[in-house]
Amino acid sequence: MELTTVWFILIAVLWTGYFFLEGFDFGIGVLTRTLARDRKERRVLINTIGPVWDGNEVWLLTAGGATFAAFPEWYATLFSGFYLPLLIILICLIVRGVAFEYRAKRSDERWQRNWEHAIFWTSLLPAFLWGVAFANLVRGVPIGPDKEYAGNLFDLLNPYALLGGVFTLLLFTFHGAVFAALKTVGEIRTRARVQALRLGAATAAAGGGFLLWTQAEAGNAPSLLASAAVVVLFAAALRAISLGREGWSFAFSGAVIAATVAVYFLSLFPDVMPSSLDPAWSLTTENAASSPYTLTIMTWCAALATPVVLLYQGWTYWVFRKRIGTQHIADAHTPDAPPAGGQSPAGTAAP
Template identity: 60%
Template sequence: MDLPTFWFLAIAFLFVGYFVLEGFDFGVGVLMRTFGRDQAERRLLLNTIGPVWDGNEVWLITAAGSMFAAFPHWYASVFSGFYLPMLLILLALIVRGVAFEFRGKRDDAAWRARWDWAILCGSLLPALLWGLIFANVVRGVPLAADHEYAGGLADLLNPFALLGAATFAAVFVLHGAVFVALKTTGEVRDRANRLAARFGPVAVALLLGFLAWMLVGVRRDPAAIGVGSAAAVAAVAALGANRVRREGWAFAGTAAAIGLTVVALFAALHPALLPSTGDPAGTLTVANAAASAYSLKIMTVVAGVFLPLVLLYQGWTYWVFRKRLSLTR
C-alpha cells in the first residue's frame, strides 16, 4: 500500500471515530430540551456526555489536520467550496461548548433554558450540515480544471444532500437516545428506550433510503455496496436489541451502522477525493492531491507514536465513566 492510500484510509478511520463518538453526544444534545422534562433530567442527560464530549471533538481536529497535511488540495477545495456550512458548524460547536460550561453558572431557570436551547441548536445544526457536506462530497460538486469550486450555495442544496442531512441528524438522535438508555437508570432509562423504539424506524428508514440512493443512484461500487448492506443490517439489528432492552447491543448496533455508513461513503468515493460534476479534469484523486512523499513519511512516524497514546487515553476515560447514572432531585 502506498502512503497516499494509507492516509486516505487513516482519514476515513478518523471520521468513523468522530461520527460514532460525536454522534451520540450530538443526539443527547438535541434531546436535552425536548426529552428532559425538568432541570434535574436535563442535568442528568448532560452528565452522561460531560466527561467525554470534548474528547470526542479531538477526532475532528485530527481528521482536519490530517487532510491539510496529507492532501492539501483536497483540504483547500473542501473548505472553500463548503465555506458557509463549515463556518456554521464551527460557530455551532463554539456555542455548544460555551453552553455546556455556562448553563450551570447561575441558579436561574430562564438562564438555563436559554443555554439548553443553545445546546440543542449547537448539536442539531452540525449533525444536519455534516450530512449535507458528506453527501455532496460523494456525489461530487462543480470544480474547475484548477480544482477550484465553481458552484454556488444552491448547488449544495440538491435532493440527495438534503436527504443526507436529514439522515445524519435522525440517526444521531437515535444513537443519542440509545446512549441515554445505556447510561441511565429508572424512569429516564425506560423513556429513552421507548423513544428509541418509536423514533428508530424513522431514522433507519432514512438511512436505508440514503444508502440505497448513494449505492445505486450515485456511486455503484461493489465494496461500498457490501459495506452499506452491513450498515443497514446493523441498524435493523439495533432496533431489535433496543426492543428487548439490550441497550449495550443496541448501542453497538447504532455505532456500527454509523461507522459502516461512513466507510461506505469513503469506499464509494475512492480513488477520488472530490469528484467534479463540471470539468472532469477538476476531479481530485488520491494521486493528484497528495502531499510530497517526505511529508507523508513524517506524518506516518508521528501518527505511529501519538495515535496509540490518544486511543489508550480515550479508552481509559470511557472505562472510568462507564457506570450508569441515577436521577437526583
C-alpha cells in the same frame, strides 16, 4: 499499498471515530428537548456526556489536520467551497462548548433555559450539516480545471444532500437515545429505549432512501457491501434495544455509523472530491496528495501518537462508566457547581 491510499483510509477512520463519539453527543443534545420532561432530566442527559464531549472533538481536529497535511489540495478546495456550512458548524461547536460550561454557573432559571436551548440547536445543526457536506462530496460538486470550487451555496442544498443531512441527524439522535438508555437509570432509561425504537423507524426510512440513492449515483461493489452491512447492523441495534440490551445496541449503532462512513469513502475512492463538471477535473488521492516524504513523516507520527490517544480516551470512558439518574441530581444548582455536568469517578452527577 501506496501511502496516499493509506492516508485516505486513515482519514476515513478518523471521521469514523468522530461520528461514532460525537454522534451520541449530538444526539444527547437533541434529546434534551425531545426526551427530557423537565430541567432535572435535562441535567441528567447533559451529565451523561459532561466528562467526555470535549475529548470526542479531538477526532475532528485530527481529521482536519490530517487532511490538511496529507491532501492539501483537498483541504483547500473543501474548506473554500464549503466555507459557509463549515463556518456554521464551527460556530455551533464553539457556542455548544460555552453552553456546557456556563449553564451551571448561575441558578437563575432563565439563564439555564437559554443555555439549554443553545445546546439543543448547536447539536441539531451540526448533525444535519455534516450529512449535507458528506453527501455533496459523494455526489460531486462544481470543480473547475484549476481544481477550485466553482459553485455557490445553493449548489450544496440539493435534494440528495438534504436527505443525507436528515439521515445523519436521525442516525445520531438514535445513537444518542441508545447511549442515554445505556447511561441512565429509572424512568428516563425506559423512555430512552422507547424513543430509540421510534427513531429507528424514521432513521430506517431516511437511511434506506439515502443508501439506495447513493448506490445509484456513485456506488460500486464495495459500497454495496457496506450498505448491506448498514442494514444488518441497524436491524441488530433495534433488536438489542427492544430486548433491553443497551450495551449491545450501542455497539451495533456505532457499527452502523462506521459502515455509513465506509459507504461514503468507498463511493469516493480513488477521488477525494469529484467534479460534477468534468471527471477529469476531480481531485484524487494522487493529484491532491502531499509529497511522499511528508506522508512518510506523518505515518510515523500517527503510529506513535494514536495509541496514546486511544488509551487516554478509553481510560476516560472507563472512569465515568456508571449510570446516573434523577436521584443523583440536586434540587437546585449552586453558582459554583462543576461545569458541564461533570461526574465524580464514582459515577454520581454534579449538583
